[in-house]
Amino acid sequence: MVRALWGRIADRAAPSGDDCAFVDVGEARLAISGDLSIEGTHFRLGWLALHEIGWRAAAASLSDLAAVAATPVGIMVGIGISPEWPSDSAAEVMEGAAAAAAAVDAVVLGGDIVRSENLVLDVTAIGRLASDPVERRGARVGDALYVTGRLGGPAAALAAWEAGREPESSARERFAHPEPRIAQATWLRDQGVHAMVDLSDGLLADAQHLAAASSVRCALDLAAVPLHPAAESPERALAGGEEYELLVAAPEGEAMPEAFGAAFDLPLTRVGRVEEGLGVEVRRDGAITHVISPFRQFG
Amino acid sequence: MVRALWGRIADRAAPSGDDCAFVDVGEARLAISGDLSIEGTHFRLGWLALHEIGWRAAAASLSDLAAVAATPVGIMVGIGISPEWPSDSAAEVMEGAAAAAAAVDAVVLGGDIVRSENLVLDVTAIGRLASDPVERRGARVGDALYVTGRLGGPAAALAAWEAGREPESSARERFAHPEPRIAQATWLRDQGVHAMVDLSDGLLADAQHLAAASSVRCALDLAAVPLHPAAESPERALAGGEEYELLVAAPEGEAMPEAFGAAFDLPLTRVGRVEEGLGVEVRRDGAITHVISPFRQFG
Numbered sequence: 025m026v027r028a029l030w031g032r033i034a035d036r037a038a039p040s041g042d043d044c045a046f047v048d049v050g051e052a053r054l055a056i057s058g059d060l061s062i063e064g065t066h067f068r069l070g071w072l073a074l075h076e077i078g079w080r081a082a083a084a085s086l087s088d089l090a091a092v093a094a095t096p097v098g099i100m101v102g103i104g105i106s107p108e109w110p111s112d113s114a115a116e117v118m119e120g121a122a123a124a125a126a127a128v129d130a131v132v133l134g135g136d137i138v139r140s141e142n143l144v145l146d147v148t149a150i151g152r153l154a155s156d157p158v159e160r161r162g163a164r165v166g167d168a169l170y171v172t173g174r175l176g177g178p179a180a181a182l183a184a185w186e187a188g189r190e191p192e193s194s195a196r197e198r199f200a201h202p203e204p205r206i207a208q209a210t211w212l213r214d215q216g217v218h219a220m221v222d223l224s225d226g227l228l229a230d231a232q233h234l235a236a237a238s239s240v241r242c243a244l245d246l247a248a249v250p251l252h253p254a255a256e257s258p259e260r261a262l263a264g265g266e267e268y269e270l271l272v273a274a275p276e277g278e279a280m281p282e283a284f285g286a287a288f289d290l291p292l293t294r295v296g297r298v299e300e301g302l303g304v305e306v307r308r309d310g311a312i313t314h315v316i317s318p319f320r321q322f323g
Numbered sequence: 324m325v326r327a328l329w330g331r332i333a334d335r336a337a338p339s340g341d342d343c344a345f346v347d348v349g350e351a352r353l354a355i356s357g358d359l360s361i362e363g364t365h366f367r368l369g370w371l372a373l374h375e376i377g378w379r380a381a382a383a384s385l386s387d388l389a390a391v392a393a394t395p396v397g398i399m400v401g402i403g404i405s406p407e408w409p410s411d412s413a414a415e416v417m418e419g420a421a422a423a424a425a426a427v428d429a430v431v432l433g434g435d436i437v438r439s440e441n442l443v444l445d446v447t448a449i450g451r452l453a454s455d456p457v458e459r460r461g462a463r464v465g466d467a468l469y470v471t472g473r474l475g476g477p478a479a480a481l482a483a484w485e486a487g488r489e490p491e492s493s494a495r496e497r498f499a500h501p502e503p504r505i506a507q508a509t510w511l512r513d514q515g516v517h518a519m520v521d522l523s524d525g526l527l528a529d530a531q532h533l534a535a536a537s538s539v540r541c542a543l544d545l546a547a548v549p550l551h552p553a554a555e556s557p558e559r560a561l562a563g564g565e566e567y568e569l570l571v572a573a574p575e576g577e578a579m580p581e582a583f584g585a586a587f588d589l590p591l592t593r594v595g596r597v598e599e600g601l602g603v604e605v606r607r608d609g610a611i612t613h614v615i616s617p618f619r620q621f622g
Contacts, residue, residue, distance in 0.1 A: 043433075047397065047432065047449060049348050049349070052349035058399040058445065060401040062443065065437055097346055102359040104359050133346065134344035140363075146359055
């Protein structure tokens with residue numbers, strides 16, 4: 025939706041095409057990402073504690089830095105909150121955001137608290153790039169597609185809450201405390217991977233983003249998608265967002281997933297390959313079960 | 324309100340004490356400022372057009388860069404908007420923000436549009452510092468206090484809207500299109516001024532911020548406050564926020580205001596002096612009419 029705007033302000037804008045903006049400052053290059061989280065749209069108050077809402081908002085913004093292999097420096101946290109809430113509510117949100125930042129060696133640089141009926145969080149994450157960023161647009165025909173971690177936990181937690189049940193605890197934890205894959209992204213960059221994107225919208229939607237940016241087709245193998253123990257089905261895991269894992273395009277081979285697993289106690293799983301064409305195709309046992317046209321945005 | 328939080332997250336935070344965060348990147352130093360604007364708190368839809376709401380939000384964030392004499396690089400714009408609005412509404416908000424950025428030679432670096440019942444805007448402004456920032460804490464006993472421009476326009480516009488009237492057009496323009504004093508701030512820095520703050524909360528409240536940060540007292544002369552033609556009274560002009568002018572502490576003298584006026588076609592007016600003590604005193608004809616204790620925050 026944002027992309028459609030750039031044409032209107034083309035002479036006053038310099039968007040990168042990734043979720044981060046890149047700013048050159050002297051010799052250094054910064055990656056900056058902003059994320060708005062709004063009560064009712066991105067979270068509901070009954071589901072999570074305030075410090076979890078703060079963690080999630082910060083993690084979402086920091087995950088955008090992971091997607092380009094930037095090293096976080098700090099976050100700016102804006103909180104809109106009703107004055108009718110208990111007086112330490114904003115502090116609890118801020119503590120959660122600060123904890124998510126500390127988990128990736130970043131600090132809270134500044135903040136703003138304003139009055140709002142709905143709870144609103146804005147987190148801007150600032151990171152440094154040691155070299156050129158890994159972008160979405162670098163995928164090449166013949167690359168394999170890999171994902172970090174196991175998918176479907178957040179979707180299972182959401183499904184439980186929406187059905188009025190309390191989620192299974194490990195699925196709830198995946199939703200409440202996503203871990204931006206900062207160290208993993210730097211490691212992958214050092215392996216020379218061609219393209220990355222973080223799974224904020226889900227594997228299916230973010231594969232479409234990577235395909236569009238790289239002008240290729242992503243062919244995904246449904247049976248290969250690594251599932252969280254609480255995941256309901258590969259289809260739900262494919263469609264569910266809020267994962268904050270990474271989708272990576274890199275040369276085919278077994279050495280990288282093995283070394284990754286040894287380094288991080290986290291799987292790196294081959295889920296498909298990059299082909300000529302456009303859009304996303306999902307295959308089960310060789311048959312195409314799902315096609316996303318490049319002209320119709322998923323989601 | 325934000326300040327009270329820092330103690331809770333002291334080991335994970337690095338706030339600057341100004342409205343900007345400062346980040347060193349290699350040889351360069353960045354100033355970064357975030358501002359949340361929320362419908363009902365910071366603006367009402369009936370008062371302003373969408374592009375004016377975008378301009379104001381961007382100008383508020385860019386004004387924080389002016390306060391530390393940083394040069395803007397770009398802005399990140401997050402918009403929360405209802406999907407029931409006309410489809411080009413977000414574009415209109417974004418165009419206003421882009422225009423405010425372009426007016427100070429900055430661009431829109433990136434953005435995020437999400438679903439929200441209330442209109443929410445978040446603008447993060449990124450600037451570069453050519454030297455040490457001018458901060459709030461540098462005011463010295465014996466300094467004169469100066470303000471840029473003429474005060475009371477935004478307060479007059481707000482008073483008219485709240486009384487159900489359309490504001491006088493020049494007062495409305497001051498509210499709808501505030502101009503961050505970027506060029507003026509750089510000029511003032513080059514003159515060696517000791518401290519600055521932008522008047523986002525109003526002269527009275529921001530003089531208190533400057534006094535607290537510098538551990539001094541600001542003595543303001545009510546009769547000296549330069550008034551916008553539509554201003555209702557010096558008292559209203561003193562208390563009204565949303566000015567985005569600068570309050571400056573600098574050595575006493577007539578040369579600087581004269582040179583400033585010649586350079587910018589804008590007055591720089593002496594409104595008081597920095598004294599030993601704490602807090603703010605407002606004097607009319609030598610008598611103290613208003614005292615703000617350092618222990619009671621104005622506003």
